Amino acid sequence: MTTHVRPHSAFQPDRLLFVIGAWLLALIWILPLAYAIWTAFHPSAYETRFTLLAPLTLENFQRAWNAAPFARYFLNTILLVTMVLTAQIVLCSLAAFAFARFEFPGKNILFALVLIQLLVMPDVLLVRNYATMRTLGLVDTILAIGLPYFASGFAIFLLRQTFKTIPRELDDAARVEGCSWLGLLWRVYIPLARPTMLAFGLVSVSHHWNNFIWPLIITSSVETRPLTVGLSIFATTDSGIEWSIITAATLITSAPLLIGFLLFQRQFVQSFMRAGVK
């Protein structure tokens, strides 16, 4: 807690307990991942036998990779998150700019309607959104997975907050120079909002990389399925698949985000924090 500020006494039993508690919790928390890594890198005979001399192998990864079209799933997920993020940044920057810098009738009501989406997300309105996609003829397309998330109330809110902190003198200066509104947004606002964009980007990418229920419902073929759905089908199709292969597939699915997180820990944590503290 706050024990580190106490200057005296070399040995503090409560401090020791504190450190032990912290480590115990951390070990419990990392255990599932550590265990998955153990299983995936060893032959299946060592699934529950822990000896230091167990032979390492990449065979599980190879077999998992070949057992299901993971390359295609990867491509689908990458297409999905890129498309969603690009659309969100473009659409939500425009909307946030209008909310931050213009006066127009109905502004407050419209903004309140935007905020409703923070609570009632498309994730919950599955049945009706499926019907909409069917009407649009988009069922089983990657576009359909992303479309409900393009207009993110969260992104509009976040960017509006950031845009509002930009001094209006910059607007006037740019307008006097003959800069159009779009030019102003592109040259002044978006560059200045880069930290917010990065924060939102990380949150958005990890959310859509991990999203499951909506993609499960709206996709039905290998060409459209993202990794999460592909993995769930792979892991449940038949129970004969060895655990070591399933865990290898699990790690394959999580690897890009996990590696990204380990490399850019600070940015990740700060992004999630910035995006969450409103």
Next chain:
Amino acid sequence: MFRRDWLIAFTFLAPALILLFGFTHYPAIQTLIDSFWTTPRGRRPATFAGLGNYTRMLEDDIFRRAMINNAIYAAITIPTSVALALAMALFVQGRILGRGFLRMAYFTPTVLPLIAVANIWLFFYLPGFGLFEQLRSWAGFSPRNWIGTPDTALYAVTVVTIWSQAGFFMIFYLAALQTIPPSLRDAAAIEGCAPLTFFRRVTWPLIMPTTLFVSVNATINAFRTVDHIFVMTQGGPNNASMLLLYYIYEQGFRFWDTAYASALTVVMVTILALIGIGQFFLLDRKVHYR
């Protein structure tokens, strides 16, 4: 002049708002309307059912089970996640041995897909085989099927939810703890104030807004987080781990009873709306703490 400004503003807003209305507001309203009709089947069009779907809900044992389960799920995940998140933040806030590792260990589950880690947890719980079972057999207990037994399935799933979200909430507490002025701590140290007293009298009241914020998020998650159910239990055994959102999925996309699924969705949206209203009043009242 003013009119031109309006026009520009609406042009900027239009693409986002059209999509927002199309996939949030319109479906919310249409779902409410659909919930008063029957499901169209084949050539038979939907007919007006009045409150039919809702009276059915009252007699539906699985729905009641799902609501009770969801209440238990919320009652466990919310306080446990919040308490663990706070403990984690306190652990790694100051200087401690291996701080970088601890932080990483706590936060990692947040970036992993829940559907993927559900596979790993599934293996943990395997009767007579998984890791828990190995520990239990060392301790001399008999094998137990954690997710295959109605008594334990819900709790097995609950543990995974707590594990996956506590580290995420930790970072909000870390941010809040950073805002506590060091001078308060120095003053307390000079006064000989015990760490526990300092926490109770200074830290806890100061981070109250964060606790509320995190609790609201945990509450929303308690109704939204069901991905792992698909892999681990599929609502079973015998609906023991059935949760509301999973039930909506089952009715809507397994049995294709869209009208009943719409009525269930209305219940869900109502719950979320109540949380939103509660948040508004709670946060509004406590905001002067800052």
